[in-house]
Amino acid sequence: MLDGKRILLIIGGGVAAYKSLDLARRLMERGASVRGVLTPAGQQFITPMSVASLTGDECYTELFSLKDEAEMGHIRLSREADLVVIAPATADLMAKMANGLANDLASTILLATDKQVLIAPAMNAEMWAHKATQRNIETLKRDGILMVGPGDGMLACGEVGPGRLAEVPDMVAAIEDYFSGGIRPLTGKHIVVTAGPTHEPIDPVRYIANRSSGKQGFEIAGALAELGAKVSLVAGPVSLNTPAGVSRIDVETAVEMESAVQNALPADAAICVAAVADWRMKTGSNGEKLKKSKDGIPALDLTENPDILKGLSGMKSGRPALVVGFAAETEKVIEHATAKRERKGCDMIVANDVSAATGIMGGDSNQVHIISDKGVESWPTMGKDDVAKALAKTIAAVLTD
Numbered sequence: 001m002l003d004g005k006r007i008l009l010i011i012g013g014g015v016a017a018y019k020s021l022d023l024a025r026r027l028m029e030r031g032a033s034v035r036g037v038l039t040p041a042g043q044q045f046i047t048p049m050s051v052a053s054l055t056g057d058e059c060y061t062e063l064f065s066l067k068d069e070a071e072m073g074h075i076r077l078s079r080e081a082d083l084v085v086i087a088p089a090t091a092d093l094m095a096k097m098a099n100g101l102a103n104d105l106a107s108t109i110l111l112a113t114d115k116q117v118l119i120a121p122a123m124n125a126e127m128w129a130h131k132a133t134q135r136n137i138e139t140l141k142r143d144g145i146l147m148v149g150p151g152d153g154m155l156a157c158g159e160v161g162p163g164r165l166a167e168v169p170d171m172v173a174a175i176e177d178y179f180s181g182g183i184r185p186l187t188g189k190h191i192v193v194t195a196g197p198t199h200e201p202i203d204p205v206r207y208i209a210n211r212s213s214g215k216q217g218f219e220i221a222g223a224l225a226e227l228g229a230k231v232s233l234v235a236g237p238v239s240l241n242t243p244a245g246v247s248r249i250d251v252e253t254a255v256e257m258e259s260a261v262q263n264a265l266p267a268d269a270a271i272c273v274a275a276v277a278d279w280r281m282k283t284g285s286n287g288e289k290l291k292k293s294k295d296g297i298p299a300l301d302l303t304e305n306p307d308i309l310k311g312l313s314g315m316k317s318g319r320p321a322l323v324v325g326f327a328a329e330t331e332k333v334i335e336h337a338t339a340k341r342e343r344k345g346c347d348m349i350v351a352n353d354v355s356a357a358t359g360i361m362g363g364d365s366n367q368v369h370i371i372s373d374k375g376v377e378s379w380p381t382m383g384k385d386d387v388a389k390a391l392a393k394t395i396a397a398v399l400t401d
């Protein structure tokens with residue numbers, strides 16, 4: 001959504017400055033280019049080197065720079081951007097902006113820019129509540145400055161209250177909202193996504209699992225959030241970063257996953273990507289590790305796990321309007337997946353061939369077939385991120401039809 005957008009990121013002197021590095025990364029992941037400006041106070045918290053290394057561009061710090069100002073750097077920086085973001089916006093920077101002060105590079109850029117400015121304030125709760133700060137905010141709002149946050153909670157100074165820098169996904173969402181005019185097809189929709197494997201304990205050290213990496217489900221959750229959906233991602237044990245704008249609920253077993261999904265409802269759609277283990281141990285091992293014994297190999301007494309997809313599809317009331325399942329097959333992919341759609345009662349099945357030769361399980365690309373009441377649509381091999389984007393668009397089309 002941010003393809004080709006140029007963002008000038010001004011980083012003020014607050015403890016939360018380190019979070020601006022993550023913000024820069026997330027924006028770049030979404031196709032934006034980021035150019036950093038660090039105030040002198042900002043440099044007490046993070047270095048120009050870390051900003052420059054991350055953004056792949058120079059990090060600007062000086063107003064009176066012989067090198068940059070030979071070509072009026074502050075004017076150029078303020079114009080060669082599609083959006084100016086200040087994160088964290090200190091009380092000091094906001095005061096300067098509200099009063100038109102321009103006595104360093106950041107404040108001069110802010111006075112010289114003809115571009116929209118978005119601020120993410122962060123400060124101590126008393127500083128935030130101070131009449132001067134509140135007066136400045138009113139002025140900035142009247143001047144058309146956009147604002148995200150601050151949040152409420154534990155502050156770096158140890159106090160609790162308003163003044164916390166907005167979370168990175170919320171800053172990303174605010175920036176995306178600016179560029180899309182606030183209109184995204186899944187805005188207002190809640191979607192539950194399951195991803196990853198489940199682990200079914202045999203004893204305290206062993207478990208039954210499968211090879212799911214969770215990559216495809218995480219990509220789908222992120223792509224849905226990018227289209228504006230509120231996404232609850234119920235994740236089995238995987239080591240993946242939570243996509244921007246997604247609320248994650250970590251679980252281990254199928255029973256936990258089912259209960260987390262039920263707790264996350266109501267939802268407009270449920271996308272069941274997780275490879276849930278079919279069976280679990282009928283009875284636990286009483287917390288004891290199973291020992292090798294001369295009596296032979298222990299028999300694993302298994303019982304069936306809840307069928308989360310079938311349960312959601314068959315809900316008598318409160319059923320999500322769209323229930324999507326995934327079918328990982330190793331032969332007769334379309335035939336087996338079509339039968340699975342009927343058996344489970346879901347609206348759509350995304351089928352893929354996970355036989356070892358395809359490298360799909362754990363890999364970065366996927367080739368899927370979309371099976372619905374409209375028939376079968378086979379997509380070419382794509383990166384899992386592109387499959388996710390295409391699927392998110394398909395889901396948006398169904399939900400907004």
Ligand SMILES: Cc1cc2nc3c(=O)[nH]c(=O)nc-3n(C[C@H](O)[C@H](O)[C@H](O)COP(=O)(O)O)c2cc1C
Pocket residue numbers: 011012013014015016039040041042089090091092093122123124127
């Ligand atoms: C340890 C420490 C933490 C600070 N954290 C904040 C903060 O979170 N928000 C804020 O507005 N000022 C904070 N300040 C004060 C600013 O650094 C100070 O007002 C500075 O002049 C801001 O400069 P700038 O707006 O040019 O970045 C902090 C100061 C120190 C010493």
